[in-house]
Amino acid sequence: MSVYLDRTLQILGRIDDHLYHVLVDPKYEIKGFYYPTPYDLIIETREGSINAKDAKVYMAEIPFVRMGALFDKELLGKLIAKNSFNTLIQRADNMMRGPSLDVHVFWKEGRIEYRSGQNLIAKNEYQNNENFEFIMYSFLLWKRCQDLYKKESVHPMPFPLYDIKYMERTFAELEEWTKRLSPLGHWGEELEETLDNWSDANHKDKQEIRKKWRNRFNQNIGHLQNHVREAFDPNPQFEPSFYLIGGIGHHLPQKERGYCYINIPVSLIHFEPEL
Secondary structure, X not given: OHHHHHHHHHHHOOOOOOOEEEEEOHHHOOOOOOOOOOOOOEEEEOOEXXXXXXXXXXXEEOOOOOOHHHOOHHHHHHHHHOOOHHHHHHHHHHHHHOOOOEEEEEOOOOEEEEEEOOEEEEEEEOOOOXXXXXXXXXXHHHHHHHHHHHOOOOOOOOEEOOOHHHHHHHHHHHHHHXXXXXXXXXHHHHHHHHHHHHOOOOHHHHHHHHXXXXXXXXXXXXXXXXXXXXXXXXXXXXXXXXXXXXXXXXXXXXXXXOEEEOOOOHHHEEEOOOO
16 A cells, blocks of 8 residues: 555655655554554563553655656546546556557548557548648648758757747748649638738738737647647546657747747658658
8 A cells, every 4th residue: 555655746746845754663563553652551572571652763754756747637636536547547658658649631531540569549630631630630630740850850840930030931831732632712712812911011011911810829839738638538547648749838938939830750750641
């Protein structure tokens, strides 16, 4: 039991939690002694009589790794409610190991699958490959693959999604990717029109265009992140955050917002059929 308690605290421990081993003199390690009493309590032993009042307790702090930060509160509540100690162990192990699932992009079908070997762990399906979320996610996965040729295979090169200095490049690359996936639908036509108008727009108009697309990018990527998390719900031992888009959020410094990336090894990304 003490081993399980120790493991549980190690996995769920917060930064201010402490673990102690309570020690007493060996002669008090007998049946009938529980704690130093504030009154005389004589206990008979084979070696003679002892008084519980005279016992001294020593607290030995046991160092341990606090891994509670690996779990968000909502997920932790679900796992505890299901008494899923083994799942907690597996999840912590997977998080320490880092991303390990292969991501398969079925770019002609609008489907993303996350696999462990031949086992399907999670998937996201979209109505078609013109879906905005699918286009953005598959685009950033494709950009991650390009890092291999830029000798950036370890760390991803963030893509400037709505930095005004690079907006024309953003529109151009997204339009090119959209055309590769399928003939331009409504979203692609809107993107193409924006690209055509960008070069003739004055500074004020460009700021308005940027604001419009920034809000649209943030909203739709937010939906995408939720869909990825939901896809992993049946397999809570795997950590979905590895496969989310980074660089979006008000918690980031201003200069880092909108520089998006997916930080998983290039070797785990597969486009089917190959591009």
